[in-house]
Amino acid sequence: MSPPPPITPDLKSEVDQVLEAVIYLYTESRRLTKELARRADLTGPQLTVVKILEQIGDLSLSELSERIRAQNSTVTGIIDRMEREGLVARERSKEDRRVVYIKLTAKGRQIAREIPIEPMEMLRSALETLTAQEMRDLFRIMTKVAKRVRAMARRDVGEPPDGKGEGKAESRGARQRAEES
Amino acid sequence: MSPPPPITPDLKSEVDQVLEAVIYLYTESRRLTKELARRADLTGPQLTVVKILEQIGDLSLSELSERIRAQNSTVTGIIDRMEREGLVARERSKEDRRVVYIKLTAKGRQIAREIPIEPMEMLRSALETLTAQEMRDLFRIMTKVAKRVRAMARRDVGEPPDGKGEGKAESRGARQRAEES
DNA sequence: CAAGTTTGTTTCGTGTACGAAATATCCGCG
DNA sequence: CGCGGATATTTCGTACACGAAACAAACTTG
Numbered sequence: 412m413s414p415p416p417p418i419t420p421d422l423k424s425e426v427d428q429v430l431e432a433v434i435y436l437y438t439e440s441r442r443l444t445k446e447l448a449r450r451a452d453l454t455g456p457q458l459t460v461v462k463i464l465e466q467i468g469d470l471s472l473s474e475l476s477e478r479i480r481a482q483n484s485t486v487t488g489i490i491d492r493m494e495r496e497g498l499v500a501r502e503r504s505k506e507d508r509r510v511v512y513i514k515l516t517a518k519g520r521q522i523a524r525e526i527p528i529e530p531m532e533m534l535r536s537a538l539e540t541l542t543a544q545e546m547r548d549l550f551r552i553m554t555k556v557a558k559r560v561r562a563m564a565r566r567d568v569g570e571p572p573d574g575k576g577e578g579k580a581e582s583r584g585a586r587q588r589a590e591e592s
Numbered sequence: 593m594s595p596p597p598p599i600t601p602d603l604k605s606e607v608d609q610v611l612e613a614v615i616y617l618y619t620e621s622r623r624l625t626k627e628l629a630r631r632a633d634l635t636g637p638q639l640t641v642v643k644i645l646e647q648i649g650d651l652s653l654s655e656l657s658e659r660i661r662a663q664n665s666t667v668t669g670i671i672d673r674m675e676r677e678g679l680v681a682r683e684r685s686k687e688d689r690r691v692v693y694i695k696l697t698a699k700g701r702q703i704a705r706e707i708p709i710e711p712m713e714m715l716r717s718a719l720e721t722l723t724a725q726e727m728r729d730l731f732r733i734m735t736k737v738a739k740r741v742r743a744m745a746r747r748d749v750g751e752p753p754d755g756k757g758e759g760k761a762e763s764r765g766a767r768q769r770a771e772e773s
Numbered sequence: 774c775a776a777g778t779t780t781g782t783t784t785c786g787t788g789t790a791c792g793a794a795a796t797a798t799c800c801g802c803g
Numbered sequence: 804c805g806c807g808g809a810t811a812t813t814t815c816g817t818a819c820a821c822g823a824a825a826c827a828a829a830c831t832t833g
Contacts, residue, residue: 426716439742690799
């Protein structure tokens, strides 16, 4: 595209390495989740669900899918399999008969107790080893990059300007998915 | 593990926001790929394949799966579907009859031409808008974090110390997957 | 209160994604 | 030559993941 802006000769490779690091960090946390999950005969998303339910308590399916940032239809499948394994149970709400609460069974709770760390905690605690100054820098830079990407997204893909303003500007956009198996 | 080191009160929330940014950057590039792909009636991974083949030329299936950091068995499926759509063709190598070369068809090449940007380029060029100083900082910090995560991985999951030393230390570990549909 | 809309969940179809096992070749070695 | 091991690809089984459509219950309004 544009001729490489000749700043430092190895700046280009730093870009690649940062890119690599972002990818690494993201995928590695998923891989670790999966690894931990395997010990309890769970899949990655299943471990995530179990830990969330353990900490927060019963959730409706919609609330759950919002937490793990996946579609309802995806979570339905995950819960189907977990129910089959006796890890969770569905219970229809009495106030609103449309909603279904997902709750841990004894077996599910037992397994949750056996697994100490939650997935994303690993990345989180790695970040916590940074100095305050580093955190500040990282935060500032990442925010800048994220904003850039968002801007390019608008330009290149042409999104409708976000219909109903959601105010907080956080929680919007970060659309992870339940780490797949 | 260790009790939360009480540094600054709002440092914790910065951790969350950086975490959010990492997730955002990664998933947003995938989402954008998918968005672009839809315009040519392709899926995310299919667009990636088309652009790679356009730029690099014919590749064996193994070479291709290494490029998009997915398992051979996954890529086999992707190529199956693309072949069915007439986007690529398989051609057995004459020197080594085990290998299959994947090549773009005229139709595939045509579509590749119609789509300007490659997926990860978006994130890459966002990174390139940083100043040299920011790049240096970011690089240093990300490297530190990545190293931390790797260390925890060894400790918590207990990996065999990387059987056959692969030398480069790069290309190892960053195990992305072809962005799923 | 009934028609129409919204909301919560499931169903269905398609496409990744992985790992283990099956196949087919190739290669080196005796 | 023949055999065992390495390499390249495919097959198979299971689990996500998403979007569109189907459904059912709640809500809105005339």
